[in-house]
Amino acid sequence: MKQSDSNKELANQAFELAASGTEQKYLLRLYIAGSTPQSNRAVANIKVICEEHLKGLYELEVIDLYEKPYLAAGEQIIAAPTLIKQLPLPLRRIIGDMSDTDRVLVGLDLRKANQK
């Protein structure tokens, strides 16, 4: 139920964004499993990266799977932490503590894999 609701919500947001015609907005969700050092690193890292590269263009939601375990199945999450780039398409899953900034940027389509 909650799963489909959130999907609908996302779809609406995507529609609004596309309709507004403004610059592509990034919709990011970071799923973590408890506040482990790994989780904390991931949150800190992604915040830095977003502020640096997507200032004002992103929405980041941090979700603790322990609090909402039902989301794990719906979002097809197996690894933690997992950052899901819901928008812009294509959907991407960026897993790990986000310490490899280059790979995070590749995952966010901000940099091509072969680019410097």
Next chain:
Amino acid sequence: MKETKEQIQSIALEKSPTGIKGLDEITFGGLPKGRPTLVCGNAGCGKTLFAMEFLVRGALQYNEPGVFLAFEETIEELATNVASLGFDLNELIAQKKLFIDHVHIERSEIEVTGEYDLEGLFIRLNYAIESVGAKRVVLDTIESLFSGLSNSNLLRAELRRLFRWLKDKGVTAIITGESGDKTFTRQGLEEYVSDCVIVLDHRISEQSSTRRLRVAKYRGSIHGTNEFPFLIDETGFSVLPITSLGLDYHVSSERISSGIPRLDTMLGGKGYFRGSSILVSGTAGSGKSSSAASFAVAACERGEKVLYFALEESPNQIMRNMLSIGIDLEFWVKKGLLLFHSIRPTFCGLEMHLANMFRAVKDFSPKSVILDPINSFIIGTNEMEAKLMMIRLIDYLKLHQITGLLTSLTSLQSATEQTDLGVSSLIDTWLLLRDIEIGGERNRGLYILKSRGMKHSNQIREFLLTDHGVELMDVYVGPEGVLTGNARSAQESKESALKLYSKLEVQRKQLEMERKRKAMLAQIELIKLEFEKDEAEALKIIDTEQARALRLAEDREEMGRNRQADAPNKESIETQ
């Protein structure tokens, strides 16, 4: 002492019954409770179905809800796939007896950016387990993770943690894995899941497929170690643990007729033992099917059910052919006592045949089973498998006190005794039908090669197919050997002529004796008469003489008196 025994029992491995037919017998109770079991095998060997049946049976029969974590198929696909086994997954999901979670991993979507773990999967699984209160968990196939995520060292560590976690959760788990080249699974999962390993196999030989199951490892428990054939059909999985049976089945001393009266006489006067296995072997056209049909009819007449596995002819053909020798099988088929089961040996693998036969026997529960002929199962070079199959079949029949009559076609070239799939050692009564060629004729002969536990005739009988069934005739064993057919008839008429002749001779002798006796009696009569005549004459003379002597004495006395003489003394008279 008692206490320690109880203690030992209480710490002994608890088992979780799978509900899969036969598997619980091989494993003596099921899979290790609260521990993970590895089920591995090639693609298409039935791993997923095995795992799903474990969950469904657990939910339905043992009230243990289950979680299915599917890495390869979606819920809809799974539901469709197992619907053919009669499982309604959607119903079970609705009843909260089953939870299916499809884990989708798309490598192209994933970017790895540093340290991570599989806590997400743990959370998912935990959520699934708790939402239905699962006691059973299936991970199918967890190795898919390796294709989705590249860091295999990390995956291994996480899998180890996962299996540990499953154990701590106390769920009985099945982890499936594809077979590797040298290891049970491609990723060596057996390193982590080492409590119980079940290997499924699907192999093709001589164009027939055979599925087999083997319990490769079962820590803390005894288990059958052989490869057991198994089947997947509309009732699900079934493993055939027949060879695990001991030889301690109950034996009956009841005797049943063979359907051929003279054969019963040859078999100690009473026929076969109930529950024994009988082999009728012979060359083509020697009357194997006819003797089988006679046996079937005899059983039906006793009101017992007979299951006839026809491997070469169609039931209609058999019924028509047997009618020609006066055996009406159709009557019993209509009565429901005789059931034909036609099998094309090439139709499927031996194991499938075996399982089908077991099921047919189970469904019909006959007292006797006929298999005609067993050689048909040998296709190509599978003699060994066919033999094993027959052993299992015979064992099964014996265990269930079912009399089994098997026929076997022997080729003319091979030695008579070296036949029959090498099952002769399992056979209790072995009849051999053979052709006897004498005087330009081919006739049928029958003898009992062996019959355990009873006195039996060692003689050859001629086997006749008459208008009213099978008959056995004496054969003549003379200087020229065994006589059958016309030679026997000729010998018979010769002998009956001889008999007639000697009968007349006896009559003649008897008459002569009578005549002689009469003559003797007549002579005796004559002598007697002569003697009587002589005797009468002699008596007459004696009387006359006595009378004369008396007269003389009287005269002398008279004379004396006349002379007045003294009376003479009597003595002087008598001396005269």
